[in-house]
Amino acid sequence: MTTSPSRPLRCWAEIDLAALERNLKLIRASLPSGMRYVAVVKADAYGHGLHHVAARLMHAGADLFAVANVTEAAALRELGPGWPILVLSPLLPEEDRFLADHDLAATVSSAEEVDRFEAVGRAAGRAVPVHLKIDTGMGRLGVWHEQSAALYQKIQAAQHVRLAGIFTHFASPDDNPAFTAEQRRRFIAALQNFRGLDPNTLFIHADNSAGLETMTPDASLFNAVRVGLLQFGILPHPNSLLAQVHTEAVFSFRTRVGLVKTLPRGTTVSYGCTRTLTRDSTIAILCAGYADGIPRAASNRASVLIGGQRCPVLGRVTMDQTIVDVTDLANVACGDEAVLFGRQGNAEITITEFSRWADTIPWETLCSVSKRVSRLYKTALGT
Ligand SMILES: Cc1ncc(COP(=O)(O)O)c(C=O)c1O
Known part of the structure; x- marks a missing residue:
């Protein structure tokens, strides 16, 4: 144990970072080769402690970190200069400048956000990386899939905004495979509509832990996954096929x-x-x-x-x-x-x-x- 508190513990959490590292390696081994690993470490790494968890996941070879907001991103940036970080939630206008200050990628759902981030990039003298989010049925963040081509074009035309990824989020991957398949179909259809798209230069991601259950081995356009719960050794639902990955509780x-x-x-x-x-x-x-x-x-x-x-x-x-x-x-x-x-x-x-x-x-x-x-x-x- 790394902590040796001076007072006896009355209530504590034991967090097994070695198990976390083994979990990442097991999950990676279960994915199609070349699939990049986006470690979701929002909410203080699901209560496990952002610094300890992120440091261990960096050591284990995560490719990108996803956090909820710029405060979490700033804390993570202290730990890993140069490590790619994606902010998943929308930014408040007063938070925009932190994208440049901390070298963060933002999620984009609207033309208005592109204009704001363009202004940040222009002021900083370098392009702000963004991941375009497509709403394929979650009904939360992202541009509605049928309207996504126009937003993609706007990002591509912007001088100080750089497209670094495209993603969607599943609404019911744990209990509704038919709807998840429809979301995948809408996502792929949207991407096929994007002129000049080069998937090799982008993170293209949809799957969270439960999504991995229905990801087909060829995975077509997808080249990254966003894993939260499973890396902590927890199955997204009791009958999950992911039990076969044999992760351990952290x-x-x-x-x-x-x-x-x-x-x-x-x-x-x-x-x-x-x-x-x-x-x-x-x-x-x-x-x-x-x-x-x-x-x-x-x-x-x-x-x-x-x-x-x-x-x-x-x-x-x-x-x-x-x-x-x-x-x-x-x-x-x-x-x-x-x-x-x-x-x-x-x-x-x-x-x-x-x-x-x-x-x-x-x-x-x-x-x-x-x-x-x-x-x-x-x-x-x-x-
Ligand atoms: C956008 C997004 N992607 C990925 C995840 C990770 O999901 P999970 O913990 O089920 O792997 C979350 C978690 O809430 C999320 O909001």
Whole structure:
């Protein structure tokens, strides 16, 4: 571990950077050769910590980094001068100048953005790189595919804007292959309409983690993928074919027992009295609550691992504590480790399972682990 905090940890995340590196290599090996790897590291690298994650992914050979906004991009730029960075979200007008200051590529969805970035490039004396985004059915960012040729022409005609990539984003790659195929078709049709297009000089990308499931081996025009969740060892849905890639979970979420006590049958537990003990019970109070990232929706539903055994959450998750039933365990003591998701001995709770208990998805679970939670980095390359 790289971090050795002076105070004992009450709630922490263990982040296995060696697993992250292995994951990137496994994903790469599963892709058609020559496919470039865009590492999606927005939202503090999905809560894993931007600096540590990006440094390791640079070492592992990512080709380009995608972040949400210029603040994230500026933090990443400090780490990797010269490394290509794509900003995925639209910029506010006051943010435009940071494209030149930090040498960033912007996402373009509109003619107005081209004009703004042209002005930035002219003032800086060099062209601003952009990735043209095409809306093929997501209904969010991008120019609508049927109108994309005009925007492509405008970019090509601009003197201080340089086309560096073209991309789209899938709306339902995890559960709607027919719609995903239609989005691919619209994207390819749009590209075929672009006069003078040379795909070899551009990043052409559509696939996020779930998209990879339906990417055909020939992949035609596509020459890059944008991978977020899968590089962290998490499948985009439980039945995903990507299980065959054998990535490993990078992030585990851990806390400790702060108090053990007994309560008589019939007692109610936690705020709102939503749980009544049906037997004389031993309960453990964990040193983590919703302020750390255990969603309140997991109240009365989640389990945690203590001593390698599953212990159900009793009553409502509170801000700083969560109560679990340890009646069936021998020798639970103050200070024992409790795993919210991750491995403990031979037992495991996956983030997917944890997220289901909280009526959410792994992406949101990771983004909800708060800054109160220390991140401990495991760096050594092992097996
Ligand atoms: C535009 C875009 N591309 C790629 C990704 C990565 O997706 P995933 O984490 O499913 O791989 C995201 C994630 O939200 C995204 O917004």
